[in-house]
Amino acid sequence: MTIYNFSAGPAVLPHEVLQQAREELLDWHGSGMSVMEMSHRGKEYMSIQADAEKDLRELLAIPANYKVLFLQGGASQQFAMVPMNLLRGKKSADYVHTGEWSKKAISEAKKFGAVNVVTTGADKNFSYIPAFDTWQRDAEAAYLHYTPNETIGGVEFNWVPDTGAVPLVADMSSNILSRPVDVSKYGLIYAGAQKNVGPAGLTIVIVREDLIGQVVAGTPTMLDYKTHADNDSMYNTPPTYGIYIAGLVFQMLKRKGGLAAMEQTNIVKANLVYGAIDTSNGFYHCPVAQSDRSRMNIPFTLKDAALDGDFLKQAGALGLLQLKGHRSVGGMRASIYNAMPVEGVQALVSFMNEFAKLHG
Ligand SMILES: *Cc1c(COP(=O)(O)O)cnc(C)c1O
Numbered sequence: 186m187t188i189y190n191f192s193a194g195p196a197v198l199p200h201e202v203l204q205q206a207r208e209e210l211l212d213w214h215g216s217g218m219s220v221m222e223m224s225h226r227g228k229e230y231m232s233i234q235a236d237a238e239k240d241l242r243e244l245l246a247i248p249a250n251y252k253v254l255f256l257q258g259g260a261s262q263q264f265a266m267v268p269m270n271l272l273r274g275k276k277s278a279d280y281v282h283t284g285e286w287s288k289k290a291i292s293e294a295k296k297f298g299a300v301n302v303v304t305t306g307a308d309k310n311f312s313y314i315p316a317f318d319t320w321q322r323d324a325e326a327a328y329l330h331y332t333p334n335e336t337i338g339g340v341e342f343n344w345v346p347d348t349g350a351v352p353l354v355a356d357m358s359s360n361i362l363s364r365p366v367d368v369s370k371y372g373l374i375y376a377g378a379q380k381n382v383g384p385a386g387l388t389i390v391i392v393r394e395d396l397i398g399q400v401v402a403g404t405p406t407m408l409d410y411k412t413h414a415d416n417d418s419m420y421n422t423p424p425t426y427g428i429y430i431a432g433l434v435f436q437m438l439k440r441k442g443g444l445a446a447m448e449q450t451n452i453v454k455a456n457l458v459y460g461a462i463d464t465s466n467g468f469y470h471c472p473v474a475q476s477d478r479s480r481m482n483i484p485f486t487l488k489d490a491a492l493d494g495d496f497l498k499q500a501g502a503l504g505l506l507q508l509k510g511h512r513s514v515g516g517m518r519a520s521i522y523n524a525m526p527v528e529g530v531q532a533l534v535s536f537m538n539e540f541a542k543l544h545g
Contacts, residue, residue: 189529192507193336193482193520194359195379200524202433220429225422234423237432244438247368247391254390254410255418255428260286260358260377262408263388264293267330267354267373270410272298273399275327279303279351281320284311284335285513286356294330297401301326311338313474317346328352328372334360334479336380337511339471339518341479345370352396360481361389362438363523364448372396378427381481381522383434387427438523447523454521454530455480461534468541486516492544493517499540505533 190197213220216229223230238253247253256262267290268278277299280291283306294300303320306313322329329348334341336359345367346353352372361376368374373392379385390410398411406412412420438447459478462469462485471478471485487493493516500508510516521530 186504187528187532188504188506189525189532190506191519191521191525191529191533193380193511193518194377195385196381196520196522197524198383198430199434199437200526202430202437202524205433206430221426223425225419225425230425233429233432234418234425237428237435240432240435240439241389244362244435244444245366245368245391250394251368252390252392252394252397252410252414253418254392254413255423256388256390256413257386257424259385259388260356260375261289261293263356263375263390264290265296266390266408266410267328267375268294268297269404269408270400271352271354271373271396272327272401273396275325277301277323277326279322279326279329279348281329281331281346282306283314283332283340284338285511286335286337286358287330287332290330290332290356298327303329306340309474310472311335311340312472312477314340314342314477317344320346322348322351324349324351326351328354330354330356332356334358334481336482336520337484337514337518339473339479339482339484340477341481343476352393359520359522360479362444362447363451363481365444378431380520381524383431384427386424387431389431434524450527451480451521451523454525454527455483457527457530457534458483458519458521458537461537465537465541466545468545469537481520481522483519483521484510484514484516485519486510488545490515495544496540500533500536503532503536505529505536508533 279301282302301323303322304315329351333355354373357374357376359380362381375390378387397414400409462471468488469485508517510518
């Protein structure tokens, strides 16, 4: 039986990448060593990391005045590193509150400075993104932080806020590499790798050079972007194996036609699932406003929550795993990142249709 893993993260990885990693596990390219065993300062590993950076730069067309950093600590550590590095003596920062992850970013930022919440989706239980022209922005803000894809609530921006001279900061943990992005519109982009890139333990930061180097006094060396930028992410031991696997994912994305091709497939996959929900005569329900629905994480409930257990059990018997919704939301959540094949989505949709017919 083919297993399809709909986990929100750590999440499914491309089968061909795992196969390649297995083939190279004990002996990478005739080195006689596993990548896990290599010195991070040796020429073999240095070439792996350099290639990973080069391929990521190519995929996202990252301009030359941006640094790519391979860090640890997860997106959660970026919730602190962003204000520590980017407040740069300014009084406050703007934050967009669209759900659980932006809320966490906001509470962490409050430890370092004043936070101006420019808008919140709280009035409709975070089921939508408030229109840009209603945001209460501060022209003097150090930066504006938002979460382009709320992994738990399933709302996603299909547009980029235009903040003018105020640097735009994005937590792209759950939708980086799912579509082309104009990096030049951003001051800083960060993402934990374990949703759409690779294994847990690697965090990617893409930051415009002029924003680096003005941390608050007393900032630990490891939490200063400059430390990592000046040392090609090798100030200390980087998460070598995670970077290697991410590098294989970047190569695979290039082979498959890059991010424009990924976007087309991701649209097809998302439409299949939303189609099943919207044509179920109310058997399934997605709370998110049509225009703000995520292509990556699709939360939905069943008409009768008493059927949740049966739904999960029968789905599991068919190899459709990890569909249980986040504990704060309930119901179901299908995460359909880049690595989820169309066949997996088709299998889910057939099951959903069948289940609705039987119990509707
Ligand atoms: C998962 C997630 C996080 C938290 O990531 P960690 O790597 O566990 O710290 C933060 N933001 C978003 C949008 C996420 O999806």
